[in-house]
């Protein structure tokens with residue numbers, strides 16, 4: 001039995017070496033090349049002599065299980081499948097192939113991306129994803145799991161006993177043609193390709209991930225900050241659709257190569273990657289769309305214990321590396337821009353045509369919890385966060401950012417904190433738009449604040465132009481009077497000559513302190529209602 005397994009493992013690795021060797025050699029970076037080869041060979045060697053792991057792939061499945069994803073029965077499942085097919089088929093990218101030719105790219109500032117789809121358990125799901133993401137022209141290359149449609153032996157080895165999932169994801173990205181990778185696992189479909197990509201374009205240096213609101217809340221607890229040690233990092237899952245700079249992945253492989261990693265951790269590298277970048281990931285939150293999910297968590301293993309243990313291990317190793325003055329060149333010390341407090345994009349619009357932004361963050365800043373590297377369990381870090389003031393799970397479930405832009409007027413974003421003068425919310429558009437009125441719908445009386453809102457537009461989200469209120473045309477006046485409700489206001493404005501051009505950003509700021517939190521259920525512009 002063991003003999004047989006060893007043989008098949010050897011075959012996989014020879015296969016893997018053969019298929020990757022050419023690419024490795026074609027790369028210019030000798031150090032990375034050597035390291036990759038070393039990694040692949042050394043993992044092959046220890047695989048040959050190690051016992052199969054007990055656990056199957058650890059992924060965000062765990063959290064999916066805890067929410068609604070697995071509670072559907074067969075009837076509703078096939079209905080959802082049809083709805084999902086309709087959604088998938090109706091989605092198209094606002095970007096065009098012509099924008100991603102080499103010539104166009106040299107001028108337009110857009111970024112081509114390699115998608116890395118590895119560790120898929122179901123061919124059907126992989127086919128859906130491949131045909132879906134191929135519609136997005138910024139995905140210029142797709143690297144699939146080469147084992148998937150090969151012999152049973154290879155499939156068996158890679159997908160069950162010896163799942164190297166995480167490691168191969170990073171080695172594959174390191175060898176990608178393009179400078180940025182898109183990661184996607186098989187549990188969730190990312191319906192926000194254009195909008196997340198648009199936010200990624202503004203700060204491609206960072207990891208851009210995407211998760212459901214309640215996991216976002218959880219990830220806010222899993223940040224680790226110590227200004228003296230230049231520690232400023234956070235955890236994120238990557239599998240629900242993430243854009244990642246290849247340079248960070250290559251740096252990560254150097255980190256892994258320079259660390260004595262116990263073998264059971266090597267396959268769970270996802271829990272180390274974002275933490276070891278020593279940057280807070282840029283995470284958006286929205287309801288996720290599950291693909292068919294089979295129990296990915298094996299019985300008899302405490303998966304949460306593994307997650308916590310690996311997060312703590314990652315942070316402790318990072319802290320130690322930052323604490324010494326030499327020999328830690330593998331870890332970045334400077335905090336990258338945009339700084340956490342300046343990141344205001346929060347959630348993709350459900351229609352994938354825009355993103356919701358606000359500077360009002362209901363959660364404590366990462367700096368408000370000091371990490372002294374003297375905890376024995378992540379629960380202790382969580383406990384410090386939990387003593388601070390922030391929304392409960394129930395509140396956040398109901399009032400998370402995306403509820404302002406989900407085309408459902410019955411669900412409402414709630415700012416949780418009372419807006420102060422200068423606070424704002426608004427939209428970033430995937431494609432610039434022209435408009436000169438905005439209708440805001442709340443669940444409460446918002447008309448009393450009408451005079452306290454100001455409108456600003458911007459091309460880049462940094463330099464803003466303030467618009468003036470304008471007089472209504474007769475037709476608008478009629479419309480205004482007939483629509484007049486206390487929970488809805490329409491602001492008519494004129495942005496001067498600048499307003500005659502399509503614009504990429506709009507924000508609505510408050511000119512005074514509000515005595516209560518703000519609720520926004522829907523935002524409507526000329527030709528766009530979210």
Ligand SMILES: *[C@@H]1O[C@H](CO)[C@@H](O)[C@H](O)[C@H]1NC(C)=O
Pocket residue numbers: 073074075076
């Ligand atoms: C399954 O879901 C459908 C639609 O939600 C519902 O009408 C039906 O009663 C459910 N069936 C069972 C057996 O729960």
Ligand SMILES: *[C@@H]1O[C@H](CO)[C@@H](O)[C@H](O)[C@H]1NC(C)=O
Pocket residue numbers: 078081082085128
């Ligand atoms: C949805 O699409 C997939 C792939 O195109 C297809 O195999 C499947 O049968 C479709 N499901 C439904 C319920 O239409």
Ligand SMILES: *[C@@H]1O[C@H](CO)[C@@H](O)[C@H](O)[C@H]1NC(C)=O
Pocket residue numbers: 149150
């Ligand atoms: C795997 O699938 C690809 C694309 O569908 C195909 O070109 C290739 O021949 C397949 N390989 C095997 C071994 O079946």
Ligand SMILES: *[C@@H]1O[C@H](CO)[C@@H](O)[C@H](O)[C@H]1NC(C)=O
Pocket residue numbers: 372374
């Ligand atoms: C950890 O360090 C912090 C700051 O130095 C200190 O306040 C706290 O008491 C320490 N906790 C433990 C368990 O040692």
Ligand SMILES: *[C@@H]1O[C@H](CO)[C@@H](O)[C@H](O)[C@H]1NC(C)=O
Pocket residue numbers: 470471
């Ligand atoms: C708007 O209407 C007021 C009163 O009718 C008038 O005084 C003002 O000049 C008008 N402003 C513009 C920009 O037309």
